[in-house]
Amino acid sequence: MNDAEIKQAIIDIISDIAPDEDTSNLKPDVRLREQMDLDSMDFLDIVMELRKRYGVNVPDTDYMQLATLDSCVNYLRGKLVSKTAKV
Amino acid sequence: MEYDAVIIGAGMSGLAAGIRLAMFDKRVVILERHYVWGGLNSFYQFKGRQLDVGLHAMTNYVPRGAKGKPLTRLLKQLRLRHEQLDLHEQSFSLISFPSAKLRFDNDFENLRGEVRRAFPREIDGFDALTREIVAFNELDLDAPQISAREVVRRHIRESLLEDMLFCPLMFYGSAREHDMDWDQFVVMFKSIYIEGFARPQAGVRHVLSLLTNRYRELGGELRLRAGVKRILTRENEAVGVELESGEIIEADHVLSSAGLVETNKLVNGERGIGVPSMSGHRPEADATGKLSFTETISVLDAPPKTDATIIFFSNRDRFEYRCPDKLCDVDSGVICMPQNFKLPKPIDPLVRITNIANYAKWTALERGDGSSEVLIPSEWKVSGIRSQVSGNGKAIPETRYPIPDTSKTDTYTQAKQNFYERSVAAVTPAHLPDFRSNVQLVDMFTPRTITHFTGHEGGAVYGSPRKSRTGETGIKGLTIMGTDQGFLGIIGAALSGISMANRWVLKESTVSEPIA
Numbered sequence: 001m002n003d004a005e006i007k008q009a010i011i012d013i014i015s016d017i018a019p020d021e022d023t024s025n026l027k028p029d030v031r032l033r034e035q036m037d038l039d040s041m042d043f044l045d046i047v048m049e050l051r052k053r054y055g056v057n058v059p060d061t062d063y064m065q066l067a068t069l070d071s072c073v074n075y076l077r078g079k080l081v082s083k084t085a086k087v
Numbered sequence: 088m089e090y091d092a093v094i095i096g097a098g099m100s101g102l103a104a105g106i107r108l109a110m111f112d113k114r115v116v117i118l119e120r121h122y123v124w125g126g127l128n129s130f131y132q133f134k135g136r137q138l139d140v141g142l143h144a145m146t147n148y149v150p151r152g153a154k155g156k157p158l159t160r161l162l163k164q165l166r167l168r169h170e171q172l173d174l175h176e177q178s179f180s181l182i183s184f185p186s187a188k189l190r191f192d193n194d195f196e197n198l199r200g201e202v203r204r205a206f207p208r209e210i211d212g213f214d215a216l217t218r219e220i221v222a223f224n225e226l227d228l229d230a231p232q233i234s235a236r237e238v239v240r241r242h243i244r245e246s247l248l249e250d251m252l253f254c255p256l257m258f259y260g261s262a263r264e265h266d267m268d269w270d271q272f273v274v275m276f277k278s279i280y281i282e283g284f285a286r287p288q289a290g291v292r293h294v295l296s297l298l299t300n301r302y303r304e305l306g307g308e309l310r311l312r313a314g315v316k317r318i319l320t321r322e323n324e325a326v327g328v329e330l331e332s333g334e335i336i337e338a339d340h341v342l343s344s345a346g347l348v349e350t351n352k353l354v355n356g357e358r359g360i361g362v363p364s365m366s367g368h369r370p371e372a373d374a375t376g377k378l379s380f381t382e383t384i385s386v387l388d389a390p391p392k393t394d395a396t397i398i399f400f401s402n403r404d405r406f407e408y409r410c411p412d413k414l415c416d417v418d419s420g421v422i423c424m425p426q427n428f429k430l431p432k433p434i435d436p437l438v439r440i441t442n443i444a445n446y447a448k449w450t451a452l453e454r455g456d457g458s459s460e461v462l463i464p465s466e467w468k469v470s471g472i473r474s475q476v477s478g479n480g481k482a483i484p485e486t487r488y489p490i491p492d493t494s495k496t497d498t499y500t501q502a503k504q505n506f507y508e509r510s511v512a513a514v515t516p517a518h519l520p521d522f523r524s525n526v527q528l529v530d531m532f533t534p535r536t537i538t539h540f541t542g543h544e545g546g547a548v549y550g551s552p553r554k555s556r557t558g559e560t561g562i563k564g565l566t567i568m569g570t571d572q573g574f575l576g577i578i579g580a581a582l583s584g585i586s587m588a589n590r591w592v593l594k595e596s597t598v599s600e601p602i603a
Contacts, residue, residue: 019168020151020159037154042163044589048111 001080006073009080013049017042028069054080089337090114092592093328095315095353096344096542098126099577100569100584102298104342106165107588109305116336117307118328120314120542124299126344127541127548127570128577130292133530136435138384139290140532140540143397143423143439146259146278147578148174148193148285156282157578164585165301173293174285175428177396182251183518184401189251193283206248216242221281225273228556235272236265250406255279255399257408258421258441260575262376262549264409271554271575278576284396286428294577318343318353318565325564328353340592344569344584346543347551348374354562376547377410379446379534382439383461383507386528390426390436391520398422400518408443415444415506417513438522440510446534446546454535455497461507461531467523503531549575558587566591 001009007028014036015023021036032038046066047058056079058066065075092108094101097119108115123129128141149156151169162169179192187205191198199217203210216239224230236249243249253267256275261267267275287293302309314331318341327337343350401407402418420442426434507529515521534546543550554573558566566587574583 016166018163019166020162037152037159037163039155039160041160041586041589044594045164048593052111 003073003077006076006080007069009054010046010069010072010076013046013053014038016049017045026069028073031067032069033067050076050080056080089327090116091338092116092340092342092588093118093336093338094342094344095318095328095350096120096126096569097124097299097309097311098344098541098569099128099298099580100344100572100587101126101342102295102302102584103161103165103581104568104584104588105302105307105309106298106305107585108592109302109307110166111593112306113592115307116338117302117309118313118315118330118336119309119311120331121540122311124309124311125291125295127537127543127580128291128295129540130290130295134528136386136528137290137292138386138530139292139425140382142291142577143259143421143425143441144177144284144286144428145172145174145294145578146275146282146284146576148176148283157278157582158282161578161581161585164589165298165581167297167301171297173287173289175288175430177284177286178394178427178429180255180284180397180399181395181518182254182399184247184251184254184404184406185517186247186404187251191280193285195281198280202248206245209243209245209248212242212244213248220273220276223270223273225270225277230270233269235267235269238269239272247404250401250404252276253408254401254406254419255397255421258399260549260579261408262378262547262554262570263552264377265407268554268573270556271573274575274579278578284428286425286430288430288432288434290425291577298581315345315353317356318350320354320562320565323562325562340564340566342566342568342584342587342591344567344580346547346569347553347555347567347571348544349542350560350565350567350571354560354565374551374553375545376543376549376551377446377545378408378549379410379444379449379537379546380441380532380548381415381444381449381506381510381534382441382532383510384530385438385440385511385522385526387436387438387522387525388527389525390424391438391522391525393424393519394427396424396427398514398518400514402513402517411443411445413445414448414502415442415510417442417506417510419443420510420514422514422519438511438519440514442506442510444534444546446538449499449502449534449546450538452499452502453497454499457497457500459497459500459503461500461503461529463526463529464508467526499533499535503533507531543570558591 011023050056066072091113092115094117097117101117105117130139147158149158179190182189189201202213260275315328316331317329319327325341423439426436537546550570555567556573558572568583568587569580572583
């Protein structure tokens with residue numbers, strides 16, 4: 001997956017987790033928590049969705065890498081393989 | 088293992104926990120003893136009417152987008168949109184005591200204004216109490232247990248105001264007589280006074296169908312009439328359950344909403360709580376909750392002339408929240424008029440009255456084999472002025488339902504009839520205009536009904552005063568959730584199921600299970 005696809009994958013997950021949130025104008029360099037009502041339970045969901053959808057395991061100690069969209073992309077670069085690409 | 092998790096009970100906490108587990112592809116089954124889901128909050132059809140039981144209102148109402156609130160958190164965790172709940176706010180509610188009345192609604196400033204009006208000398212104390220409540224983190228599961236009365240008395244001097252503030256919070260969630268644990272007082276204060284009441288147009292069945300549909304969409308399995316006889320353990324670790332039918336279901340995790348005492352009995356047999364197996368819970372002779380309730384439902388042909396949605400009342404200025412010496416204490420209670428939520432479509436007007444009741448006395452009554460139906464007293468029909476039938480009030484022809492043979496009536500049925508009439512008489516006209524001549528249909532629940540439908544010992548609607556805040560039981564893989572985990576109300580119960588599923592099943596698996 002390229003950077004744009006990784007970013008979109010994260011946005012898709014957030015849209016599913018928080019259907020009442022507007023995810024169309026998220027700033028890539030601002031903490032997600034500051035732009036939306038996300039708490040630690042929601043970050044656990046992001047981690048679990050990453051695992052469920054892309055088979056990537058994010059250990060507790062790396063949760064802070066998911067603070068912004070940019071940091072998500074940096075952290076997940078090379079780790080995400082889209083399911084279609086796998087086939 | 089057959090299942091990753093078995094959930095005991097298809098109430099709010101069980102359904103919410105089930106959704107979370109099914110969402111992350113856990114093999115999960117919810118086992119419900121009864122033939123309908125919902126637990127404490129359920130619904131039924133009675134003589135052609137769709138009636139709710141348990142739920143008066145959804146607490147914790149906040150509008151869409153409110154940040155960091157329990158309702159918002161619940162919606163996200165279950166991946167529901169706010170509008171799917173179809174919530175409509177209350178008009179206002181009333182705390183009605185002989186010497187004072189306080190109105191409140193979903194805007195906390197209005198309650199503050201009422202306190203200032205009725206208790207001008209207490210407003211600074213009320214503000215200080217509010218600040219302490221807002222600052223308290225009720226989600227900290229390791230906070231020490233302290234008496235709410237003690238904390239409140241540091242700020243509020245007049246016992247009347249103290250009792251009035253406690254009254255709705257106790258009626259909507261306290262398992263403890265006379266007092267509450269401070270953390271639970273905070274949960275209830277926020278959910279009722281700071282947030283507020285709302286209701287879906289279709290009542291509790293709407294919420295329950297939303298949850299059961301979501302659960303089934305995700306592939307979750309729900310088994311009705313599947314009572315659990317025993318929780319199976321091996322070397323202090325839960326390994327599954329045995330059903331009443333003798334069927335064995337193996338599972339890595341057992342999440343129980345049956346209650347603390349009840350769950351202990353499922354592990355240890357009838358000797359129950361005295362057996363030193365649930366570590367962290369010192370054996371307590373009497374951990375069964377003492378608070379049970381009766382509820383009467385009067386369906387009317389025209390609504391009483393009040394806009395109040397819910398009235399919390401006491402006919403004594405000293406509010407007594409305790410198990411009464413008699414069958415039922417009709418001199419305090421809750422009156423709910425669901426037609427007074429701001430609903431887009433009118434519903435049949437009705438008055439529901441909840442009173443504290445004595446479980447032991449109700450269960451000691453002799454119950455015959457026949458119907459225990461409560462009748463509308465014939466003198467109500469002739470006395471009083473019949474109000475105009477409103478547009479939505481559908482009168483039921485009296486001849487449609489034959490009067491049961493009263494010669495065979497048992498003492499249980501007589502007591503129901505007696506306390507139905509007394510509970511209505513105790514609220515009119517002090518708290519509500521007399522509606523007796525408008526009654527079309529009556530039903531009544533007693534502590535016996537509650538135990539039958541919920542399995543809670545002692546008919547204890549709010550469970551045991553002893554809570555397992557972290558859900559731990561001392562047995563690995565066995566978790567308590569729901570009422571006895573200590574999050575109260577419908578939203579609280581659902582959040583309890585969610586947080587226990589997250590903490591003990593999902594979080595564990597993200598940490599320990601290697602990716603294949």
